[in-house]
Amino acid sequence: MHILLIAPKYHGYTYGQNYFFNLGIAYISAVLKKEGHDVSCLNTFHIPQVPNCLEKSILKCVDSRGNIDLVGISGLSSMYAFVSEAVAATRRVSPESLIAVGGNVATTMPESIILDLPIDYAILGEGELPVIELIRALESNESFEAIQSLAYRHGKRVIVNQPGSGINELDSIPFPDFEGFEFGEYLKRYCSQGHYSYIDNPRPMPLLMSRSCPRHCTFCYHPPQHKYRQRSVLNAITEVDYMIDKFNINIVEIYDEILFTSFNRERIFELCAYFQERKLLWGCQVMVDAVDEDILMTMKDSGCQTVSYGIENISPRILKSMRKGMSLSKITEVLETTYKVGLDIQGNILFGDSEETWESALENLSWWLANRKYCLNILPITLVQNKYLNFI
Numbered sequence: 001m002h003i004l005l006i007a008p009k010y011h012g013y014t015y016g017q018n019y020f021f022n023l024g025i026a027y028i029s030a031v032l033k034k035e036g037h038d039v040s041c042l043n044t045f046h047i048p049q050v051p052n053c054l055e056k057s058i059l060k061c062v063d064s065r066g067n068i069d070l071v072g073i074s075g076l077s078s079m080y081a082f083v084s085e086a087v088a089a090t091r092r093v094s095p096e097s098l099i100a101v102g103g104n105v106a107t108t109m110p111e112s113i114i115l116d117l118p119i120d121y122a123i124l125g126e127g128e129l130p131v132i133e134l135i136r137a138l139e140s141n142e143s144f145e146a147i148q149s150l151a152y153r154h155g156k157r158v159i160v161n162q163p164g165s166g167i168n169e170l171d172s173i174p175f176p177d178f179e180g181f182e183f184g185e186y187l188k189r190y191c192s193q194g195h196y197s198y199i200d201n202p203r204p205m206p207l208l209m210s211r212s213c214p215r216h217c218t219f220c221y222h223p224p225q226h227k228y229r230q231r232s233v234l235n236a237i238t239e240v241d242y243m244i245d246k247f248n249i250n251i252v253e254i255y256d257e258i259l260f261t262s263f264n265r266e267r268i269f270e271l272c273a274y275f276q277e278r279k280l281l282w283g284c285q286v287m288v289d290a291v292d293e294d295i296l297m298t299m300k301d302s303g304c305q306t307v308s309y310g311i312e313n314i315s316p317r318i319l320k321s322m323r324k325g326m327s328l329s330k331i332t333e334v335l336e337t338t339y340k341v342g343l344d345i346q347g348n349i350l351f352g353d354s355e356e357t358w359e360s361a362l363e364n365l366s367w368w369l370a371n372r373k374y375c376l377n378i379l380p381i382t383l384v385q386n387k388y389l390n391f392i
């Protein structure tokens, strides 16, 4: 089957800037190529901003292939406008192509996206298995009934099948298709800009070591049926070794929501030893209760530059309401230690929890002001349409 995959650019992106590589659709491309499909990829971050640029780029892909059977578009909920534009452009230049939308924009609102946009399918949650099964069903003219995590039109109705649980064995998934989405072009943007000013010729790669999260903070979205799963360290470092050989990468940006937890810390020591040996710089996100001074020093010595913490609030009442499972004393202890060890800190203070009061908001602001040295962001919580939040 001839497939075109479209990686979205996020709102506010200016052509030429560096950006965060879209791993999700690169994983989809890798499994489709492994299955023997003919896959074209369009990385919309690389499209110059000229009139009708998206449509012209899609047309170019369609023309170069003769025809495209299925167009797959990815997006977060915040990228709805982009997805809508990409769907309209696809319908104009290739009216016969089937269109499937994946990513959180589809996962969180499958019915509305199918009813509102002229698309054929929405893929919910992790897309590797459902997209392969969808294509098999299309090729053999079979029904879609048994395909988990698929939503589709049926007359005027939308059928949303049972959600699947994702892939259990993460090591079995092929490495993301970096080349397909012009990874060399992605790297060029980092070399010409000051994002990693402390290093000559920065060449970062994104890496995903786990999927989902063992926690259930109220404001954070995960498809409920996806459990927390981890790749083996060996599998992940094999991917990094490949990227060093292929693209000479020297920075690893770990996209995991939490790289390790208080119950699997041994991984971090293994990983640190590897980063140190390969002289790589790296950064990650963790919860404050997973680290201590020993771990932070090992991380620093191994090339870690930045640790991003899920802090979110300092009021015990709001932390409880958010289900963060953290205490202010642990937060302050870990921030102080991280600062002392010399790691850059990232983190947010969120406003707008359902229990928020003027008093708690002011309490947070005063704390934030008194702790400006940690450079934490202050952000509102944004609500999106999400029926799955009911599960919490």
Ligand code: B12
Pocket: 010, 011, 012, 020, 021, 022, 023, 024, 025, 027, 028, 071, 072, 073, 074, 075, 076, 077, 078, 079, 100, 101, 102, 103, 104, 105, 108, 123, 125, 126, 127, 128, 131, 208, 211, 212, 219, 220, 221, 222, 255, 256, 257, 382, 384
């Ligand atoms: C890295 C990251 C970013 C990067 C950009 C990522 C990118 N280029 O896509 C940056 C830092 C820019 C970012 C920004 C934001 N992010 Co963010 N981010 C992540 C993070 C940590 C990892 C993303 C990732 O690589 N996941 C791993 C891949 C494998 O999963 P995936 O992308 O979902 O892809 C799978 C499926 O969705 C599906 N799929 C995806 N695309 C397609 C396409 C097709 C055709 C098919 C069939 C299937 C398919 O299959 C993929 C493989 O299984 C996730 C959390 C997470 N672990 O997912 C949050 C997450 C995606 N972010 C989130 C949010 C809220 C934001 C912000 C809105 C935050 C803010 N308030 O500013 C902004 C939005 C930016 C914008 N302007 O639109 C939410 C999204 C919620 C939602 N409903 O969309 C998440 C899920 C965090 C959370 N748990 O709440 N983010």
Ligand code: SF4
Pocket: 213, 214, 215, 216, 217, 220, 221, 257, 258, 287, 310
């Ligand atoms: S905020 Fe962080 S710890 Fe909480 S559920 Fe989301 S990823 Fe997990």
